[in-house]
Amino acid sequence: MTIRQLPETLINQIAAGEVIERPASAAKELIENALDAGARRIEIATAGGGKTLLRITDDGCGMGADDLTLAVRRHCTSKLEGGLQAIRTLGFRGEALPSIGSVSRLRITSRPQTSSEGAEILVEGGRLTPVRPAPANRGTIVEVRDLFFATPARLKFMKSERAEASAISEVVRRMAIAFPQVRFVLSGSDRATLEFAATGDDRLERIAQVLGRDFRENALEIDAEREGVALSGFAGLPTFNRGNSLQQYAFVNGRPVQDKLIFQALRAAYAETIPQGRYPVAVLSIDIDPALVDVNVHPAKSDVRFRDSGLVRGLIIGAIRQALALGGDRASSTGTAGLMRAFRPEGGSPSSAPWQRPSAASASSAPTTATGMRPFSPHHGERPPGDWSLDRSPYRPFAQPAGWPATDIAATSPSGSSGFAEAAQAAFASLLTPSARSDSRDAAPAPEELRHPLGAARAQIHENYIVAQTEDGLVIVDQHAAHERLVFEALRRGLRERPVAAQTLLIPDIVDLPDEDCDRLMEQAEAFRPLGLAIERFGPGAIAVRETPAMLGKVDVPGLIRALADELAEWDTANGLSARLEHVAATMACHGSVRSGRRLRIEEMNALLREMEATPGSGQCNHGRPTYIALKLGDIERLFGRS
Missing domain, CATH: 3.30.230.10 (Ribosomal Protein S5; domain 2)
Structure with missing residues (x-):
């Protein structure tokens, strides 16, 4: 079989199969060229998911006619002045443009800052058209049409237009994060416009x-x-x-x-x-x-x-x-946002006001409760002026259903009309038990207690959730999740500060391993000993295990040793044993913490809050769930339309 040199076009198409995998790959290469050219504004336009059209416009340094001719030839680049040991640019291979041109219809129009006229070159399926003058702004426009038309087999492996467009969007997002000083605009007939304004150093x-x-x-x-x-x-x-x-x-x-x-x-x-x-x-x-x-x-x-x-x-x-x-130890704000959405009327917004009166049709069709009162259902809008009256409001709070204590609320009001005056509210005081009334008067915390990040405990709800008051809001704490985290951190601190108790095996376990794995394990033997694992070499291709961590109980010794050997081979570290011990500690913490349904005294609640404030990572439990949700006073006021 005779060896022969491949044609240039075929070489470029082979390179395109490696460099340009999909439209997003072409977009990535072209955006990198624009950034290397010093662009501060890059516009990307697509159609058909980038397969029909991909246009990159930048305001970079631009290229002259001579540079355009070299730019579409393989291994021609301006970015390897320091060699492969000092690559400081995004692109450096000199393969992207010729590879794209070999499988598409490529048009490059460019004008350098020092020139008064631009130039243009066309490449169609690897065939070059001579450079010609063309009107252009400073910078470069690279237009790719009918990507992979010259290699139809590649088109069969393309995903849907939506998927390809999404992949290009992801490329733009990554580049936007890396270069905050550059403005990116992504548009096209197959997408809504996506724009990232330049943020400078922020x-x-x-x-x-x-x-x-x-x-x-x-x-x-x-x-x-x-x-x-x-x-x-x-x-x-x-x-x-x-x-x-x-x-x-x-x-x-x-x-x-x-x-x-x-x-x-x-x-x-x-x-x-x-x-x-x-x-x-x-x-x-x-x-x-x-x-x-x-x-x-x-x-x-x-x-x-x-x-x-x-x-x-x-x-x-x-x-x-x-x-x-x-x-x-902070809890994510998504918990607060979820709480706000849960309290907000369906379809409502933070600024929704609960005073809008329903229309006659909606009022007549509104469902009623067993007591004959319509349920509270806030609506958008403002409180209606003029003829609005509490007596006629479907949401009046003092309607007396059957079974309600016979109290003349109107008579208790100084003005003789029902309302929220203190005298009117006194009628409800008789409904409270003596203990409830005393609790409501005596539970006010001292001002210094409110200054704590998690505030002062005020109540326990459903024997699981602690409600605490802060200077500017309230906090709801899951007592089981919070205490579980505190116990876990204490156990983990103990693992780090003192050696783990070891359990000596009556008969050492012999684990057969390749010699290289045995060598790696023996290099870490002294590091394993404080964790309760004692190993030694047992001839060629074997490890003898004499002690295992006691807290692991009955352990699969060969599986543990092989997992550690695999971790050392891949990462040159052996954290798997520590991870197993911490998993056991997490399980012990889960079963040894304050259970849901247990009533706590105020002193116990406050002690739990203070310990949470002093413990790193207390914002989430061992399973990754939040341990508390904070609600600012401003959020509460928005719920009631007060702000």
Whole structure:
């Protein structure tokens, strides 16, 4: 068989199969070129999910006629002046434009800032048209039409237009987070316009544009550095979690990446604070010397390799856990928002007023209760002027149904009319038991008690929920979830401060493993001993286990050892044993904490609140659920239309 050189067009099409996987891949490459050109405004227009049309317009430095000719040739780039050891740009391969041009109809129009006229070049299925003059603003317009028309087989593997359009939107979101100083506009016939205004140095504002305003209120700032590797960004509270990992973003030297090591470290950092099947929300940015990271791993440039992966993983886990320890006792604002929605009328808004009178038709058709009174049902609008009267209101509070104590409320009012005067309310005082009346008078807390973050306990509802009053609102605490977290933290603190009790095996377990796994385990043997695990070498290809952690009870020793060996092989760390011990501690905490249905005295409630304030991570239980919900006085006033 004779070896021959492939044609240039076929070479480009092969490269396109690696670099341009779908329309979103083309959008990513073109947006990266615009950012490398110094653009401050980038507009993306699509049609047919990017398969019919993909147009990128930027206000960057632009290209002249000579540069356009080279730009559509393979391995022609302006971004590798320092070689592969000093890559500081998003693009560097010189393959994107020729690859796109080989499988589509590509048009590039550009004008540099120093020129008074622009130039244009066309590439159709790999065939070039000579450069020609063209009118253009400063910057570059790259228009891709009929993507993959030259390789129809690839079109068969494309997803629906909606799915492809969504993938392009996700690319734009990632780029927008990475470059808050750039304005992005995404539009087209197949989508609603999506715009991210430039926020300059306010990175959290840009993140809030992409992830929603809730993230700003539920984010913890991350700022750490170790041995020349800097980590910054924001991590969501454990209770601010999602059902998938789509709101996890990672960047290395400003490059959006989908690196397995980073996301595994993120998951490990939240290991004992988020329930299984839920995912944290986070935006992490790693700044590292380009010589210490290899971005030339995959044609899509979404994977990277760190020279010291253990350092990066440890930095991520340590920084996030420290942030959670310092600020993770907060409860997410989504709990408060959910409470507000639950109290709000169906379809209502925070500013809804409960005074609008229903129409005659709606009033006549409104359901009634067994007492003959219409149920309270607030409506939108303002209190009607003029002829509104409490006596005729369907929502008057003093109608006396059958069985109500015979009290002349009108007679108790100084004006002779029913209302909310103190004398009128005195009629209801007779309905309260003596103990209830004394409780209501004597339960007022001292002002200094209200200054605590979680306030002073006022009541216990349904033998499970503590209602506390603060200076500017109230707090509702799940007593079982809160105490469960406190017990777990105490147990975990004990695990860290003293060696774990070990259980000696009468007959050592012998576990057969490859020699390399045995070597890795023996290197960590001294680290395992404080955790109650004693191992030693038992000839070639075997490990003898003499002691196991007592709190694990009857344990699958071979399974435990093999899991630790696999973890060491992949991550060069062995946190699996610690995780198992903490899982047992969490189970013990769940069964040993204050149970739902137990009545607590005021002193016990306040003691629980004070301990929560002093315990890191008390804002969520061991299963990731919130332990309390805070409601500000302003929120309460909005519920009653007072603000």
